[in-house]
Amino acid sequence: MRTVSSKAEYEALCDEIWHHNRCYFQEAAPEISDEEFDALVRLLEKTESEHPEWISPTSPTQRLGEKPLEGFQEVTHEEPMLSLEKAFEKEELVAFYDRVARLIDRFHPAFFGEVKMDGLAISATYEKGQLVRAVTRGDGKVGSDITQNFKTIKGIPLRIDSEIELLEVRGEIYLPLKNFEEMNKEREKQGLPLWANPRNAAAGSIKLLDSRELAKRGGLSCVFYGIARQTPIKVQFQHEVVAVLHTLGLPTYLSMRHLPFPPYGIIKSVQEMMEFQQKILEIRKSLPFGIDGVVFKLDSLDETAAILPTLKHPRTAIAWKFGAEQVWTQLREIVVQVGRTGVITPVAELEPVEVSGSTVSRATLHNAEEIARKDIRPGDRVLIEKGGDVIPKVVESDHTAKNRQPPWVMPMICPSCGTTLVHTEGEVALRCPNHRHCPEQLIRKLTHFVGKDGLDIEHVGEKLIRALFARNLVRSYHDLFKLTKEQLLTLEGIKEKSADNILNGIEAAKGPHLHVLLLALGVRYVGQGMAQKLAAHAGSIDKIFSLTKEELLGVEGIGEEVAESIVATFADPLFREEVENLLQVGVIPQITQKPVGIEGHPFNGKSLVLTGTLTSMSRTEASKKIEACGGTTGETVTKKTDFVIVGEKPGSKLEKARKLGVRILSEEEFLKLLANA
Ligand code: IVH
DSSP, X not given: OOOOOSXXXXXXXXXXXXXXXXXXXXXXXXXXXXXXXXXXXXXXXXXXXXXXGGOOTTSTTTOOOOOOOTTSOEEEOSSOOOOOEEEOSHHXXXXXXXXXXXXXXXXXXXXXXXXXXXXXXXXXXXXXXXXXXXXXXXXSSEEEBOXXXXXXXXXXXXXXXXXXXXXXXXXXXXXXXXXXXXXXXXXXXXXXXOOSSHHHXXXXXXXXXXXXXXXXXXXXXXXXXXXXXXXXXXXXXXXXXXXXXXXXXXXXGGGOOSXXXXXXXXXXXXXXXXXXXXXXXXXXXXXXXXXXXXXXXXXXXXXXXXXXXXXXXXXXXXXXXXXXXXXXXXXXXXXXXXXXXXXXXXXXXXXXXXXXXXXXXXXXXXXXXXXXXXXXXXXXXXXXXXXXSSOOEEEEEOTTOSSOOOOOOOOSBOTTTOOBOEEOTTOSOEEOOOTTTOHHHHHHHHHHHHSTTTTOOTTOOHHHHHHHHHTXXXXXXXXXXXXOHHHHHTSTTOOHHHHHHHHHHHHHTTSOBHHHXXXXXXXXXXXXXHHHHHHHHHOSHHXXXXXXXXXXXXXXXXXXXXXXXXXXXXXXXXXXXXXXXXXXXXXXOBOOOOOOXXXXXXXXXXXXXXXXXXXXXXXXXXXXXXXXXXXXXESSXXXXXXXXXXXXXXXXXXXXXXXXXXEEEEHHHHHHHHHTO
16 A cells, blocks of 8 residues: 655645646546545545645645636536546445435435446537537636637537527537557558557547638537536436437437447446446447446436535436456466656556457566566466556456466566666666666657656657657757758658648747746756646746755745755756757747736735635635735634634634744734735
């Protein structure tokens, strides 16, 4: 069991969750499974309950959500797009069923069960029968207007019955599995990185700014499963939604042909919920689209409307997600991989098998200890596990076979450069210490630098980096910016057009935000959140070079370990040289603006803590207003807190504020001060 025993580890955990949050919601390229993500969040929650003094105002528990995609118009949802509460165990379903029965005061509530599509939520609005807007979920309150792209999806009517004054429907954009495979085949031909799963592929496509490009690619589908607003029609039951929308010509489950079993139905007990889930699980493989669970919604829409949702989800619906899928296959060989920081990871080369909708031929084995503990040997029959989005892993191996090969032994030298591997103190992992010259480390570093977590250079990926490296054209980051068209044309498969695309991509990457450059260069313990803080605090890369450990410790959220790592990295001559070279070839990081605030405002530069419930606004609104004045909001009252704002039913923070002599404001006083803004 992973534990968190220091503030630095706590902060690293926050960063880790933010990173995955961003991968999932903004990049639509998750690196871990939902289960693993949930486990991280649970660990964070546990840590925060044990160490409330560590809680950072920017912890993911304080603000789990996503920002709208860049480049599209933002639209505020008339009705928020909430998410669904999740159940993993039967007991949770029982509790859910009982709770709903209690809330609506009925012994046997009826539910509507349907599949949980693995796609992207969408809200489409028809006014007087015309499709006027399609908006992504975004953070649930504000999403991105993707109408142009949405219209390119085949099967979406641009017009429905004009008698209908207003209809806002909710549904899911998804990529059918067949189209997903074709799209990946095409990408493979073009040497582009493959999409990990259909959801990412769909998200990547719908994010295209040029709808013509999307229309050309095609392949996306949509299914509607809900109604958010309706005038003058009045649908009263969830089970009618499918039929009504279908009659109007909107795509629903009814438009999907050749399904082995309707992926929905009326459910009257927990027993039926279990049976429905089982049935769907059985037909999962034959469905033409990806699903990751089932959803149960209270069937009566009037009763649903009468039960107010929580901030995050309705109280009358629940999602039951499938666990990861497991299959047996043959382990052909164990190879070791060198990461960008030199960490050596053993990887299983497998007899390809189908798991959770994709073909798996490699799986991670984590480290030598794990291989020894599970006694996994080359040639073994092994059990592979893969959740929807995850990197597959080897769960166990079959020890009963005769004539097994001898136990696998971790190599002592780096497979790329031959340097003797070392153990870093306190770590399980082995590393190749040859950071300066190990080819594989350099290639991985470069690939990270140009990739999604780095400068995100269009048309440049691992394949190109390997080719450039092999020809000695690129050894360090700045070499990329010195590439010429002639050089590119000497590479196999690169013609005029792709050479131009590559050069344009590189040119466009010359003005990264400072925090993006920091992430691209890679500083240990500095993830997305930390990079943003550091960039906002320092304002320029030069300034970071001169920051001392003490100054860094003064920045909110930066602890010992992180501060030491930043100082050490920026003092490293190799790192300095690389940054200088980048500046010289014209990579100029954009100054990260500090929040402006209002000069002379009593909250400017001050730190505030809220306790209890405000009657005039939500916590988020209050925090935004405080930030606009130049203040920050935190969760814990310390000596450094300037004001504590007290709402209804305040918690222990009020007492603490009194004890520490922190200035206390009533909601009224707070509003008065805000009004000065
Ligand atoms: S109903 C209050 N029905 O799941 C949320 N959602 O966690 C109402 N999803 O953002 C959503 N299949 O993208 C609903 N049959 C289904 C769904 C479904 C997939 C997704 C949707 C939503 C997320 C909620």
